[in-house]
Amino acid sequence: MSSSIDPSSPVPLYHQIAQAIRDRILSGELAPGQELEPIRRASETWGVNLHTVRHAYTALAREGLVETQRSRRTRVRAIPEPMEPGAKESFEVFLRRTVETARNAHGVGPLEMAQALEAYGHDGSEPSPIVYVVECSAWQCATHCDQLRALYDVDARPWPLDSKGPPAPEATTLSTFFHYSDVRRLWPRHLKQTRFLEIRIDPELEMSIRARRREGARARVVVVETDPVTAESIAADVSSVLPENRFQVEAQTFDDAGAALDGVGDQDAVLFAPSMWGAMSEEQRANPRASEARYDFEPEGLSRLAQELGWRRTGAALAATRGTR
Numbered sequence: 001m002s003s004s005i006d007p008s009s010p011v012p013l014y015h016q017i018a019q020a021i022r023d024r025i026l027s028g029e030l031a032p033g034q035e036l037e038p039i040r041r042a043s044e045t046w047g048v049n050l051h052t053v054r055h056a057y058t059a060l061a062r063e064g065l066v067e068t069q070r071s072r073r074t075r076v077r078a079i080p081e082p083m084e085p086g087a088k089e090s091f092e093v094f095l096r097r098t099v100e101t102a103r104n105a106h107g108v109g110p111l112e113m114a115q116a117l118e119a120y121g122h123d124g125s126e127p128s129p130i131v132y133v134v135e136c137s138a139w140q141c142a143t144h145c146d147q148l149r150a151l152y153d154v155d156a157r158p159w160p161l162d163s164k165g166p167p168a169p170e171a172t173t174l175s176t177f178f179h180y181s182d183v184r185r186l187w188p189r190h191l192k193q194t195r196f197l198e199i200r201i202d203p204e205l206e207m208s209i210r211a212r213r214r215e216g217a218r219a220r221v222v223v224v225e226t227d228p229v230t231a232e233s234i235a236a237d238v239s240s241v242l243p244e245n246r247f248q249v250e251a252q253t254f255d256d257a258g259a260a261l262d263g264v265g266d267q268d269a270v271l272f273a274p275s276m277w278g279a280m281s282e283e284q285r286a287n288p289r290a291s292e293a294r295y296d297f298e299p300e301g302l303s304r305l306a307q308e309l310g311w312r313r314t315g316a317a318l319a320a321t322r323g324t325r
Helices: 013-026 039-046 050-062 085-106 110-120 138-151 177-186 188-193 205-212 228-241 257-263 274-279 299-309 315-323
Strands: 066-068 074-076 130-135 155-160 172-176 194-197 199-201 219-225 247-253 269-272 290-292 295-297
Touching (some): 013 050, 130 177, 188 194, 194 299, 205 269, 219 257, 228 247, 257 269, 257 274
Parallel strands (some): 130 155, 219 247, 269 290
Antiparallel strands (some): 066 074
């Protein structure tokens, strides 16, 4: 089996693998009844994640080219009869006209159109891929899950570090590099099945606290956490996105949110660490001085992972992408 794929290509890796196998089936190199490589062995052959191979096999199964039996072996099915020459020509004319209409009337290119069609044709018969998100708390898990669901058609599920045991091995597990040591310590056998991403402080943080800045003065922003080392780390991240000439960022340690709101100045913006924010009451969160020092997955790393695993973009995410052009 050829294992030539291009990780730098905009075409998802699972699609490249499926296309290579599809070509071998249609050329007769893989005969009906012949077994494909088991997923684990194929992942080594192609040099990709298990889930990428599984997605490729699933795509081929949807086309009717292969079938997975109860033994979990995937075999080639008989190739369906080709279309009549006239019918094929008619379909190509229809396809050409459709692509031209999409480009001229809506400014949508063939690749973008293919992504939209794939999302449109997803009728729910095949469940969205499950992704377990590992973080310190349920609140932080939920924040990252919301980001994933907004961008990709995935079934993102929270899995706090205090859960009893690791997530199911069949699904993708996603965490941050900050928790690499935690995962290795708690679930050493699950480490190789966990994908780690960088995180970043919310780049729109300035917008949420700009109103607190007095004209002609630097706004004082107090980052609050129960642990002093973590507080200093978050304060450094916050400083990287707030203009130094407008904001003065410092870290302070408090045992609870109420003490923090009482202990800082009335004109100060108070940024709570995600772990504290998740434990706060609705009344405390509604305080006009209070905000969450929210973190998101770093977009480029998340995009590369989504491409590798073949995640579909949501309709809203595709529309937002077109709107920025």
